[in-house]
Amino acid sequence: MTVSAQVPAPSQPVAAASPRPRWSEMSGLARREAIEGYLFLLPNIVAFFVFLAGPMLAAVYFAFTNYDLTWPPRFTFLENFQVMFTNDLFWQVFGQTFYWAFGMVPATIVLALGLALMINREMRGVLTYRLVYFIPHVTLSVAASIVWLWVYHPDVGFLNLLLGYVGIDGPQWLLNRRTAMPSLILMGWWKSVGFAMLIFLAGLQGIPAELYEAAVMDGANPRQRFWSITVPMLSPAIFFVMVTSIIGAFQGFDVFYLMTRGGPANVTTTMVLHIYNNGFLYLKMGFASAMAMVLFATIMIFTLGQWVYARNWVHGFAD
Structure with a gap:
């Protein structure tokens, strides 16, 4: 037998929410509290802008100029993007950034999920294991880079x-073109698995x-x-970690700057390091800003793509 629950009608009509009073209608105490609230928000608002x-x-504006940190910027329209897209080093760096990202992320997710399954149980010393993996x-990054520079040292390295x-x-x-990037990816796994x-x-x-x-x-x-x-119940966490x-x-x-400075022969130079080098070492701030816009667009495309595709596999995403 099916029992349907009925909610009794309220004995009195529910009063509609009263509109927020205008500034002129507020009491002195209410005005003072409002001012104090805005003052507390002010530092964060100023810092944001x-x-x-x-x-x-500013980066969007400089991307269309020849700004070099020494002379006033001159508008050049799409010249920076034209130079960028016809530059072989840019495409090498762009590809290496993808190599780093897709060498890092899938393995990090698999390793982190395996560790989480291992320690998600009642066993002796489980808290110690969790701490060791998260440290x-x-x-x-500076301390980690020093340790891994010793690990990879050709003569006395562990x-x-x-x-x-x-x-x-x-x-x-770190001095071999074939092993430099995989070595940094291995360090990246070690450093990022704990959070995931x-x-x-x-x-x-x-x-x-x-x-x-x-x-x-x-x-x-x-x-x-x-x-x-x-996997279905954990899909929201997997989606968050993936994005x-x-x-x-x-x-x-930081890892590339501290450990290899992009070498050898630029094989470990990524987009952000390339942007830094052009902006602050070569003083080509306009060109660096244009590359930053391309990097931003790339990240946005991947993020939006994951967001759209998430409706097909992330539990409760459509809700």
């Missing part, structure tokens, strides 16, 4: 010492245990439970 909105608008993420024990002569990891693991762990702990219990009663094996329950990781990867700078 000075450090974010202002530089972004690299909060380690300063990695080549290990290879030497098994009779393998290790290469000069923490997000996945929070998502796993939010999945109702009743779903797994019902699946076990229906005879589902672990693989079926993973693909039918874990933020791709944006962060396209903006990669």
